Amino acid sequence: MTLLITGLILFFASHSISIINEPWRNRMATRLGEKGWQGLYGLIALAGFVLIIWGYGQAQQAPNPLYVPPSWTRPIALLLILPVFPLLVATYFPGRIQAIAKHPMLLATLLWALAHLLVTGTLASVLLFGSFLLWAIADRLSMTHRIQRPIQGAPPSNWNDLIALLVGLVIYGGFLFWLHHWLFGVAP
Structure with missing residues (x-):
């Protein structure tokens, strides 16, 4: 630990x-x-x-279990993770998704952490995902009091939202059906 x-x-x-x-x-x-x-x-x-x-x-x-997540939280977690990868890609492909989310990487981090807290209940998981959740909230709130530095990415384009969605959903599918299990030993 x-x-x-x-x-x-x-x-x-x-x-x-x-x-x-x-x-x-x-x-x-x-x-x-x-x-x-x-x-x-x-x-x-x-x-x-x-x-x-x-x-x-x-x-x-x-593992040190703190709570046992109910089985009904698994589909909720899968739904919360669905926009995570498109949001991450949208961070570097400016378009409407980025404009609406304002800080797509922070929103992706928040959703990712929340989804994992719903389906994991060990002390290590709560420390890991809880820390990321609290940090994402704190960073997002701090953005209202400071100027965000620009993130280097693709030039603005009408295609950027479609790229973010398609690439993000392909990555989501990869994690859902193969990568998560291969990397972490747990099949979603």
């Missing part, structure tokens, strides 16, 4: 700097250069991500 918690701290510390102290983030980016800052930020986030995966895998080998 220590690796999971350490990973969560590193990952969310790096991802929460703009929430907590955006002026400091901007000073550091100026001092290191934007690419230098992104490199440092990326290394810390990657280290956290690796520790999250490793720590979660270890914690799930001897």
Whole structure:
């Protein structure tokens, strides 16, 4: 559990700097250069991500159940996950989906975390998915008080929404029927 918690701290510390102290983030980016800052930020986030995966895998080998999710939550979780991949793709393909969602990656993270909390009930799962849910909410709320930096993506196009939907649904299908089980050992 220590690796999971350490990973969560590193990952969310790096991802929460703009929430907590955006002026400091901007000073550091100026001092290191934007690419230098992104490199440092990326290394810390990657280290956290690796520790999250490793720590979660270890914690799930001897799970500590907190609750037993009812079976009727599984179809709800599958429905909540359905827009996740199109939203993630829409983050990089500006169009109506991006405009309506405003922050499609945060909305995708929120839905992903909520869906997993509905169908998992171990301590490690609640720590992992609960942390992502709370962070997505906090980051989204903080966006009302700060200017969002642009995300590099495709140029605006009338086709971007169709691309986001089709690519996102193909990825969803891949996870539903094969990838989730292959990567995580659990078939949705």
